[in-house]
Amino acid sequence: MRNPLSNTIVTIKPSGIRKFFDIVSEMDDAISLGVGEPDFDTPWRVRDEAIYSLEQGRTFYTSNAGLKELKEEISLYLNRKYDLNYDPSGEIFVTVGGSEAIDVALRAMLDPGDEVLIPQPSYVSYEPCTILANGTPVIINLKEENEFRLTAKELEEAITDKTKILVLPFPNNPTGAIMEKKDLEAIAEVIIKHDIFVLTDEIYSELSYGKEEHVSIASLPGMKERTIYINGFSKAFAMTGWRLGYACGPKEVIAQMLKIHQFAIMCAPTTSQYAAVEALRSCDDEVAAMKEEYNGRRRYLVKRFKEMGLKCFEPYGAFYIFPSIKEFGMTSEEFATKFLASKKVAVVPGTAFGDSGEGFIRISYAYSLEQLKLALDRMEEFINELREAK
Amino acid sequence: MREKILSYMEKNARIDLKDLATVLGEDEASVMNELEAMEAENVIAGYHTMINWDKAGVEKVTGMIEVRVTPQRGMGFDKVANHIYNYPEVSSVYLISGGFDFMVIIEGKSLREVAEFVSNKLSTLDSVLSTKTNFILKKYKEAGTILVDKPHDERMKMSL
Numbered sequence: 001m002r003n004p005l006s007n008t009i010v011t012i013k014p015s016g017i018r019k020f021f022d023i024v025s026e027m028d029d030a031i032s033l034g035v036g037e038p039d040f041d042t043p044w045r046v047r048d049e050a051i052y053s054l055e056q057g058r059t060f061y062t063s064n065a066g067l068k069e070l071k072e073e074i075s076l077y078l079n080r081k082y083d084l085n086y087d088p089s090g091e092i093f094v095t096v097g098g099s100e101a102i103d104v105a106l107r108a109m110l111d112p113g114d115e116v117l118i119p120q121p122s123y124v125s126y127e128p129c130t131i132l133a134n135g136t137p138v139i140i141n142l143k144e145e146n147e148f149r150l151t152a153k154e155l156e157e158a159i160t161d162k163t164k165i166l167v168l169p170f171p172n173n174p175t176g177a178i179m180e181k182k183d184l185e186a187i188a189e190v191i192i193k194h195d196i197f198v199l200t201d202e203i204y205s206e207l208s209y210g211k212e213e214h215v216s217i218a219s220l221p222g223m224k225e226r227t228i229y230i231n232g233f234s235k236a237f238a239m240t241g242w243r244l245g246y247a248c249g250p251k252e253v254i255a256q257m258l259k260i261h262q263f264a265i266m267c268a269p270t271t272s273q274y275a276a277v278e279a280l281r282s283c284d285d286e287v288a289a290m291k292e293e294y295n296g297r298r299r300y301l302v303k304r305f306k307e308m309g310l311k312c313f314e315p316y317g318a319f320y321i322f323p324s325i326k327e328f329g330m331t332s333e334e335f336a337t338k339f340l341a342s343k344k345v346a347v348v349p350g351t352a353f354g355d356s357g358e359g360f361i362r363i364s365y366a367y368s369l370e371q372l373k374l375a376l377d378r379m380e381e382f383i384n385e386l387r388e389a390k
Numbered sequence: 391m392r393e394k395i396l397s398y399m400e401k402n403a404r405i406d407l408k409d410l411a412t413v414l415g416e417d418e419a420s421v422m423n424e425l426e427a428m429e430a431e432n433v434i435a436g437y438h439t440m441i442n443w444d445k446a447g448v449e450k451v452t453g454m455i456e457v458r459v460t461p462q463r464g465m466g467f468d469k470v471a472n473h474i475y476n477y478p479e480v481s482s483v484y485l486i487s488g489g490f491d492f493m494v495i496i497e498g499k500s501l502r503e504v505a506e507f508v509s510n511k512l513s514t515l516d517s518v519l520s521t522k523t524n525f526i527l528k529k530y531k532e533a534g535t536i537l538v539d540k541p542h543d544e545r546m547k548m549s550l
Contacts, residue, residue: 021548034548041541124550173550296398296413303412352550369405369413 017352024346032346038238039366053274064262066094073280086248098203098232098245108256110135114164120354122169141356148177152186171204174362175322176315181215206236210316237279242272297365326359343378453504456522457492
């Protein structure tokens, strides 16, 4: 029999920590700090609106690009929050989560041989999606000493004449790093100079705790025309399971992305789209309250790690903290496996997010303070034991 | 800072001072000063436990009594309220706009105990014109907390 599989897909390596995940999921009594989604429920008014839309029988396809009123609300929201100006007809379309937007953007923009710069540690889908789009991923290994921000120098060094797109994943999962306006200005200069494009994944934009408000690279002069802006409802509105995101960008790029979306997806789920309209119209207070809650937990974790003497830069974004475990002389995966076995606490090895995650672990604070406290007490015990054994 | 402290404490009364200061990003000494000041000023009026008595298996009856009164000369409603709220059986008293004057909440061991309090103590006050007793049959939510079911974490244990 012939091989039923595509060579491209077979050569993409599955996530290396699948095995570790399986162990965790079988340990019923383990405390997990490994979750990448909010612990809050979707605001009730949003759920209620979804139920109402079902009662009204709004169960048909929407137009490919999404409900008109949702695109309009997205446009208003991006303007009031991030000073962005996108035309709801032609520059915005609604996707099945930010994930679809990433995939479709890469497929719409890449030709074989085009290079995509992917800073790591970062979310796991950029690299395989680039390969699936026939592009060539080029990894930029971010450094702890830069607080895992991307510097203009690192970018400049990675650019070749084949470079087409830079993926910009900030606020960052897993490091919690952010890019401030001055950081973005520095790299925007390089981007414009080399005439490349940016795919900015700002899914965590609402969760930014620094002195300055989150800034989008698309709002900088000369950048809108070379930026694909991706955001969604999962993190800010606690709507992961609704699978709803959106992409914004220049009309000619969005038009091609829409073509792929039309053939592969048709339209994002209608119920979710009605719910999202309500989320954008009336959930500012709830979003702010969730952010405040995350921020308190963030401060708590930073303080605890300082007290434990565990090296960790202060993260200002998302809901992750990324301490270094290099002092223990083991790999991230060994550390996570031993920690789980000895204290029944699950964390994600940094290497799940790229080779440059080696020596770090990702801890999510999408958990109540009581749970975090309990888990951190166990972590303190664990690292004290490791230090004594040395 | 007061508002920050209060909105956090409203939901987390048992948090210790050190953690409270950390979570709010303030230093411990100033949080302690504010807390003490707010206790002294009766801004923080108490720290109580919210008990789901239905689950505790303890028989409790709550009556919400609508009370119409004649205000006392010179003292308005306050004097009447004072008379009512000093009874230990009374757990809350509110002055209400609309069709009646006070909402008086009474907790007792049985319907009879609450009814007796209303007929013997409340209705017999000179200033009370009439009462209407409503018994609570089921408590779904109290002070922002849903009592009927406790949320549990249904997320997958690990996700990237």
